[in-house]
Amino acid sequence: xxxxxxxxxxxxxxxxxxxxxxxxxxxxxxxxxxxxxxxxxxxxxxxxxxxxxxxxxxxxxxxxxxxxxxxxxxxxxxxxxxxxxxxxxxxxxxxxxxxxxxxxxxxxxxxxxxxxxxxxxxxxxxxxxxxxxxxxxxxxxxxxxxxxxxxxxxxxxxxxxxx
Numbered sequence: 001x002x003x004x005x006x007x008x009x010x011x012x013x014x015x016x017x018x019x020x021x022x023x024x025x026x027x028x029x030x031x032x033x034x035x036x037x038x039x040x041x042x043x044x045x046x047x048x049x050x051x052x053x054x055x056x057x058x059x060x061x062x063x064x065x066x067x068x069x070x071x072x073x074x075x076x077x078x079x080x081x082x083x084x085x086x087x088x089x090x091x092x093x094x095x096x097x098x099x100x101x102x103x104x105x106x107x108x109x110x111x112x113x114x115x116x117x118x119x120x121x122x123x124x125x126x127x128x129x130x131x132x133x134x135x136x137x138x139x140x141x142x143x144x145x146x147x148x149x150x151x152x153x154x155x156x157x158x159x160x161x162x163x
Contacts, residue, residue: 007049007057013042016058020065027069027128027138037072041065066138073123074116114153121149 020041024034041064045052052060114122121139124130125146132150136143 007045007052009042009046009049012045012057012061016061017042019058020061023062023065024069027066027124027130028072029128033072037065037068040068044068070120070138073128074120118149118153121146122153125150 017038021034021038024037024041025031028034028037041061044064045061117139121135124135124138125132130138132143132146135141135146139146141149
């Protein structure tokens with residue numbers, strides 16, 4: 001804490017650990033990854049406690065947990081884009097569940113041409129099942145901004161699919 005006593009990590013862990021774990025579970029959809037991410041959150045608090053304020057601890061921990069999870073999603077090497085596309089293929093994004101592999105290839109092509117933020121929104125929405133509101137809060141965007149990104153992807157899929 002700035003000029004004050006250091007944050008009591010143990011009391012933070014006991015009080016806010018379950019909240020952080022829920023957030024990590026929701027974003028990562030994997031129990032072991034969620035536990036690892038939760039511990040990473042508290043390690044970040046421990047290593048930066050002299051720079052952090054103890055004000056609004058739940059908001060601070062929620063934000064750190066979100067960022068840790070987003071970094072894990074983005075950097076996870078074992079999941080390639082094609083693995084995410086297998087999941088996308090089976091979501092409501094493709095209204096026709098009999099869509100063939102060309103739809104996956106088309107989606108891979110379109111996502112490869114998009115900005116990182118658009119790819120991240122697509123993964124959070126279609127793979128992680130987050131709501132538009134949750135994505136907006138996580139990505140610091142407006143709800144309409146998230147809608148625009150997703151609508152743009154749908155338009156590109158529709159337009160490219162007709163060629």
